[in-house]
Amino acid sequence: MGGCNCNCNKREKNKKICPICKEISEYIDRKIVREVVKTDIQRFIQMENYYICKNNDCDIVFFNENGDIMLLIRDINMRADFNKLKENSSPNCSGGSCGCGK
Structure with missing residues (x-):
């Protein structure tokens, strides 16, 4: 689906x-989340779907599919080049980039 040749449903559940502000949030590649969080937080990033909350008044930046992992502003490495990472993100599943783990 979505050109990744696997059974993941990332594109359908984008x-x-x-979980906090109840605003609509968009899918973001797990690799991007891992790269922009602080080093001591990276180990908590699992191979699953993540979403970005774009509400400036909300404390959450990223959260996982179930909403049981919520990454706050304080968890983000402010030196990370978020835009460059987003540009380099590939839409395929090699290495589990779509969150399916394949």
């Missing part, structure tokens, strides 16, 4: 409601 939006989710933020």
